[in-house]
Amino acid sequence: MLTISFIESFFLEAFQSVGGRIRQREKGRYEITSVPFAVRSRDMQIGTGTPVLDRYERICFDKSFCNVQGKPQADLIAPGHPLLEATIDLVRERNMDVLKRGAVFVDDNDYSSEARLLFYVEDTATSYAISEIVPAHVSEVRQRTVKRVDKTVKAVKDRLTAEIQFWDFRAGELKTKEAAGKVNAKLNSDMAARRADDLQARMQKRLAELEQEKHISALPPVIVGGAVVIPRGLLDKLMGRPALFGADAAARRRIELAAMKAVMDIEASLGFAPADVSAQNKGYDIESKIPAELRDADGTTLRFIEVKGRAKGATSVTVTKNEILTALNGQEHDQFILAIVEVDGDGTHTRYLKQPFHKHPDFAATSVNYDIAELVSGATIILER
Template identity: 50%
Template sequence: MDENDPSEQVRALVYLEHSIQDARTDAAGNRRIVSRRMQYVEIDSSGQTRNAGYAPYLNYQALTEADQALIEPILEQSWLLNDIEAQAAAYAIAHIVPQHLQEVKQHKEELIDKTMVAVKDRLIKEINYWDHRAADLQLQEMAGKVNAKINSGKARTRADELQARLQKRMDELQQERRISPLPPVVVGGALVVSMGLLQRLQGKRHATANTFAQEKQRVEMLAMQAVIAAEQQLGYEPKDVSGDKCGYDIESRIPGTGRLRFIEVKGRIEGADTVTVTKNEIITALNKPDDFILALVQVPKSQEFTEGDVWKVKESQGSYKVRDNGCVIRYVQRPFQKEPDFAVTSVNYNWQELWQRGSEAS
C-alpha cells in the first residue's frame, strides 16, 4: 500500500536484476560481471510503464490480511493477466539499461584512463632503467669487468619481462574497457494499492479527502512551476520527471557537460511546520550527494494564481516560464545525513530547520 498516494489507482511493481560485463573472463571462461543492480518498473491499469526509481518499495507498506481480502477482486482484472513481466523487461531494455550502461561506462573509462597512465609511467621507468643497466653492464663486460651479481643478459631479460608485462596489462585494461549489457532478469513483483483506494474499500473515504487532494495538487503544481522557472533563469535545462517517482522531481541538465542536477521539490503552504520525505527520496539523496538538491518552496495561502500567469514555452519537455506566483524558493544541499531505519517508509522533518539550512537557488 502506497500511503502517499491519495488517488484510487493500483499498479504492478516488477523487480528486475541487471548486469553489465566486460571482455575479461574468469577461470571457467565466463565473462566478468562489473556491475549488477536491481531495477524497478511500474505498470498501471492503462498500460503506462515507468521507471520506479532506486528503491520504491521503501515507500510502501504491507497490507493486513483483512485489507488483502478487500483487494482480492482486483487481482482478476484483465490488465494483470497480460504478460506484465515481458512488458517490464522491454521497458527496462529501452529506457533503464542504457542509463545503467552509460553510468558504468563513464566511470570505467575515467578509471581505466587513469590506471593506464599510472601503469605506463611506472613500468616504462623500470624498463628504461633495465635497458640502461643492460647497456652499461655490456660495456663493462667488453672491458673485462664482470659483475658478480648480475650480467647484461639478466638485465636485458628483466627489461624484456617488464615490456611483456606492460603489454599484457594494457591488453587487460582494453578488455575492461569493452563493456556490454546483459538482458534484465525478472526476479519478483508486487501489486501496489493506493491509500485512496484502500480507504474507499474500507468505507473511510470522505469528501474532505477530495478537497485535501485538490489543495495538495495546487501547492505541488505551483512549487514545481516555480523551481522549473528558477532553473531556466539559472541557465539550466530542467525536465519534469515527478510522474516517474524516481526519488526526485526534476532532472536539470547542465549545458555543455551532460551532467544532471537531481531536484526534489517540496511545496508547503506558508506557516507549515513539517515536510514529509519518503525513504526512497532520502536514499536517492545519499546515493547522489553532489548532485541532489532539496528545493523547498513556500507557497502563499492565496489562490489568486490563474492560468494567465503561465506561458508554456516547451510543452513537449514540460518546461514552463512562470510570472511571479508568490512562491519563495530555497535550495538545501546534502539535506540528509543518514539512512532511515529499515521499517520507516517516510520521515517528517522540521520545515523551519531545513529552511534555515537552505540558500537562494543557484
C-alpha cells in the first residue's frame, strides 16, 4: 500500500514537472495557484467524476490536515482524486519512451553480487475496467454486463424505431402535400426522409457498440517497462574497486545481527512480541506487537522499529529514503522508532529515537547520511540501555 509521504513526495515533483504551481502554506497543507491546461485537458479525457479545477486554495495528503480552524478546507489528494489521476496519466504518457527503453538502478545498500530485474506490468480488460482479473470475476462481470446491455438494446430499439417510423410517416405525408402543391418552406419530404435515414444509421451504430460491450475477456499482462537493479557489491566488483566494506563484510554483518538481536531482546523484555520483517523492505526492520494490557489509551497495537547497527566510535549513519518516508508517514509516524545500536564486541548500547526526521529527502535522493550526534539531539530518546 502507498504511504502518505510517498504520494506527497511524488505529487509535488510530478505536478511541478508538468508546469503546475504549488507552494506550502500551513503544516502539511499546500496552495495550488495554477493547474496547467494539459492536466485539466487530460482529466476531460479520462475523468468520470468531479472535474479538475483551475486552482485549489488548499490541498493536503493527510486527512488530519483537511480541516484547520480559521483556514480554508483542503482537498485530500489520494488515489482516486481527479487531480492526482490526471497528473499520473500525463506524466506516464510523457515518459512512456523511458519506460520502454528501461533503466539501470544501483542499490547502494546491497553489497551482494546478484543483479535483479524489475518490471512494470499492467493488467487490463477489454470493454470493462477490472483491477484484478480472475476467471470467476470475468464471468460475473460478463453476466451482469450482458443483462445490462440487453436491457439497453431494447430501450434503444423502442425509442429510435418509434422516431424512425414517425419521420418515415412524416416524409410520406409531406410528399403527398407537395404533389398537391402545398410546399412547406421549413420542412420538405426530402428533409424528413433524411432524418429517418440518419436515425436508422444512428440506431445501427449504437446497437453495434452495445454488442461490442458484451465481448468481455481478460487480456494477458503487458510489460510496460523494466529495469536492471545492480547491487553496489557487484558494481564495485565489475569496476575493479574494493567494496566499501570489502574484507570487513563479515564484520559488518555481525554488527547488523548483533544490533537486531539487541532490539529483539529489548522488545521481548518489555513484554512485546517482536517480529523480524527486515527482508520485506517495509521501511523498518521489526514489527513489535503490543499486548492489550500494555496498550496506551489510543489503542496503538504495533511499534515499527528501524534498526541501525554501528561499530563503536562511528559518527554517522545512512538512512534510506524509504525508511525516512515511512517514519514521516501520517499513519505510522507516531509508531515509528529509530533504534541506533552501538556494537562493541559482545556489548551493545541502544537508543530508541522518536520523531528522528523532520523533513522529506530530495526527490532524487536514495539515501541520506546523518551525523549521529545531531540526529539524537533533534529527536526524543524514549529508551536507552
